[in-house]
Amino acid sequence: MSIYERIELLIEHAGMTKKAFCLELGISTGNLGDWKRGKSTPSTNKLIEIAAFFDTSLDWLMTGQEKQAEYIREDKVDYVTGEEDWDTFMHSLTESERALVREYIEFTRWRQEKADRKP
DSSP: OOHHHHHHHHHHHTTOOHHHHHHHHTOOHHHHHHHHHTSOOOOHHHHHHHHHHTTOOHHHHHHSSOOOOSOOOOSOOOOOOSHHHHHHHHHTSOHHHHHHHHHHHHHHHHHHHHHHHOO
């Protein structure tokens, strides 16, 4: 199943029309058609918006599978408490880990702004 087919399934389960979905998320019907034909795929930011809108995981939307935790590490109890700790923590990460943290922060800010706009 493709990303488009998973999006189509979410739209159907939400009882929406594709046009209503496009209007709600600011997607042109032409872009949606391109996704369907495989001419293009949604941007990362748009996939994040779609996953948040339908309250589904980004893993499922992109791959059709939920990411399974391989293990949980509970032995470390050091917490970031201040700006200096945060800087030390961020510098201890790999670049891909830092990018993931930044992306998650951006996503949570976007989700909070969306929640704040709801009546």
